[in-house]
Amino acid sequence: AQSVSQHNHHVILSEAASLELGCNYSYGGTVNLFWYVQYPGQHLQLLLKYFSGDPLVKGIKGFEAEFIKSKFSFNLRKPSVQWSDTAEYFCAVNGGFKTIFGAGTRLFVKA
Amino acid sequence: GAGVSQSPRYKVAKRGQDVALRCDPISGHVSLFWYQQALGQGPEFLTYFQNEAQLDKSGLPSDRFFAERPEGSVSTLKIQRTQQEDSAVYLCASSLVRLSGANVLTFGAGSRLTVL
Numbered sequence: 001a002q003s004v005s006q007h008n009h010h011v012i013l014s015e016a017a018s019l020e021l022g023c024n025y026s027y028g029g030t031v032n033l034f035w036y037v038q039y040p041g042q043h044l045q046l047l048l049k050y051f052s053g054d055p056l057v058k059g060i061k062g063f064e065a066e067f068i069k070s071k072f073s074f075n076l077r078k079p080s081v082q083w084s085d086t087a088e089y090f091c092a093v094n095g096g097f098k099t100i101f102g103a104g105t106r107l108f109v110k111a
Numbered sequence: 112g113a114g115v116s117q118s119p120r121y122k123v124a125k126r127g128q129d130v131a132l133r134c135d136p137i138s139g140h141v142s143l144f145w146y147q148q149a150l151g152q153g154p155e156f157l158t159y160f161q162n163e164a165q166l167d168k169s170g171l172p173s174d175r176f177f178a179e180r181p182e183g184s185v186s187t188l189k190i191q192r193t194q195q196e197d198s199a200v201y202l203c204a205s206s207l208v209r210l211s212g213a214n215v216l217t218f219g220a221g222s223r224l225t226v227l
Contacts, residue, residue: 004153034215043114044154044202044218090153094214097142098167101153 002027004093004102012108013081021076021105023091033074034092034099035065044090050074061085083111113137115219117203123225124193132188132222136205142214143186145178146202148221154202160186193226200224 007022025031035047048059055067065076074091086109091102116135124130136143142161146154147170156170162183171178175194180186190197200223204216 009151032214036216036218043220044204044216046215049215097159097161097214098156099144099214099216100156101146103151103153 002031002093002095002098002100004091004100006089006091006102006105008105009103010106010108012110014110015083016080017109019076019078019081019085019107021089021091021107023074023076023102024072025074025091025093026072027093027095029095032094033065033067034094035059035063035074035076036090036092036101037087038090039087047076047089081107081109083109085109115203115205115217117201117219117222119222120220121223121225123227125227126194127192128226129189129191130193130224132190132201132203132224134186134188134203134205134219136184136186136203137207137217138184140205140207140217142206142208143180144204144206144216145186145188146204147172148200148202150199157188157201190224193224195226198224198226 003026005024033050037047038044050057050067058064088104088106090104092099118133145157148154158168158178160180175191177189200221202221203219206214
């Protein structure tokens, strides 16, 4: 069965700090990988996705993620966070039609 | 519509009551998903429709949960004889794509159910 593990439930950073959120998944076949974000008071929305090709994918607002197949990982990064990045981030995997989500990481960025 | 619309946004039910949660997906979106999100957790898959066909209901926690999408557009999630453990946010998502892993989900705002 597919599963997704996010390493940190809560992260607190100061503005301009670098961000890396860990995500590992368990699935035996070809997967599609996603990061979704939920800003305070808003809907869950897509941040970035990996289907195939270059394992380093770029998303909105300067976020990027790297797919490392050998490590079953899809970590999210941003070189310099802003206060407006305060949100909850969900890693997700899809091996068929069903998207499975991790438990989420709450990021708080101090101004 | 422009986005996925869910109603009601908030529902308080007494234990044992039946509730119905509605989802109006983006027009033309073939796939529709229901998720349950408990406090502090990620969304948990409940069920999936492709048009009017319910192709997977493996995530429904019990036979008290029932979902339908009779005309392939609006969907309703019904919970009978609600229990306190049913308290959660129920998220609906739709996607343009059919059976495929390349499903980018567009989510609604969710329906927050509180069972007293």
